[in-house]
Amino acid sequence: MTTVTNTNQAGNAAYAAGIDGGAPTTALSVEGLLMYCSSRLESLDTTIKQYFTEQQDRNAGIRDAAKLIAMLKEGSWNTGQKGGMEIVCNEGHLQNHANKANEILALWRSTSSPEVKKACETAFRTVSGLDINAYGDPSTSVDTIALRGAVTSIPAVDPAGAATQIDAIKDVQASLSKSAEMNMIQLQSLVSQRQLAVQMTTQLLQVVHEGLKGIAANFRS
Amino acid sequence: MNDDPLSALHAEIERQNAAFEEVKTELSTLGDVEIDVPRSLLDELESLAAPPTSTCTTNINGLRA
Numbered sequence: 001m002t003t004v005t006n007t008n009q010a011g012n013a014a015y016a017a018g019i020d021g022g023a024p025t026t027a028l029s030v031e032g033l034l035m036y037c038s039s040r041l042e043s044l045d046t047t048i049k050q051y052f053t054e055q056q057d058r059n060a061g062i063r064d065a066a067k068l069i070a071m072l073k074e075g076s077w078n079t080g081q082k083g084g085m086e087i088v089c090n091e092g093h094l095q096n097h098a099n100k101a102n103e104i105l106a107l108w109r110s111t112s113s114p115e116v117k118k119a120c121e122t123a124f125r126t127v128s129g130l131d132i133n134a135y136g137d138p139s140t141s142v143d144t145i146a147l148r149g150a151v152t153s154i155p156a157v158d159p160a161g162a163a164t165q166i167d168a169i170k171d172v173q174a175s176l177s178k179s180a181e182m183n184m185i186q187l188q189s190l191v192s193q194r195q196l197a198v199q200m201t202t203q204l205l206q207v208v209h210e211g212l213k214g215i216a217a218n219f220r221s
Numbered sequence: 222m223n224d225d226p227l228s229a230l231h232a233e234i235e236r237q238n239a240a241f242e243e244v245k246t247e248l249s250t251l252g253d254v255e256i257d258v259p260r261s262l263l264d265e266l267e268s269l270a271a272p273p274t275s276t277c278t279t280n281i282n283g284l285r286a
Binding site: 023026055201 | 227233255266
């Protein structure tokens, strides 16, 4: 039963306009009803906001993984690298390694994706022989002096090894994409749920209007 | 993947907000009335606002965890 009861102070009387009979109802003031509907939407919005943030993070992670892949495909890095003592005598090679390590370091610092951070750590260690976690302070960077100290830890990477390294990051990217797709489906479902909730309040308004029309008709007759 | 699908969802939420604002405005013009709201409608709203439940996984015996 949908009943609108007019408790207008001017009339100081209660009027009921029944539309349906029998179903249990809860009497709410307009203010109470609005608060109820708003709070239900807010509850849904909290969840939606959480999914939105997660989706944005995943999309950023996918983009960051693509950046790392591009870094490791750039120029001669695509075919691997010389390692250990092979590069220690060549200042140009050392500088190239320092530059690449600093590129990876910048991405590691800026990305919010734990998966990409991990991939950066591996790539950084391969390029520099150093532990990226020692460069947490944003004012620090890799120089050739640090590289000389770690040169024996820099592995030689052949073209197949370079391809494997890039494939591993592509796997990270694919995993993030899959996770983003699942998240997006959930998000779309939540927005549809929200649409239904809003539609229900609209329908409720129509019912209230019909009820009030009934009250007015009762007055006239 | 870009953020475009997210922008579309954001626009949809904005549209829903505008529709809900209209409802709020209309309801507030009704004055001091009390509305008997069907319990089923409130229950429906309640279930719509409930957080999503995690997906059940099927174990090897076909029993749901």
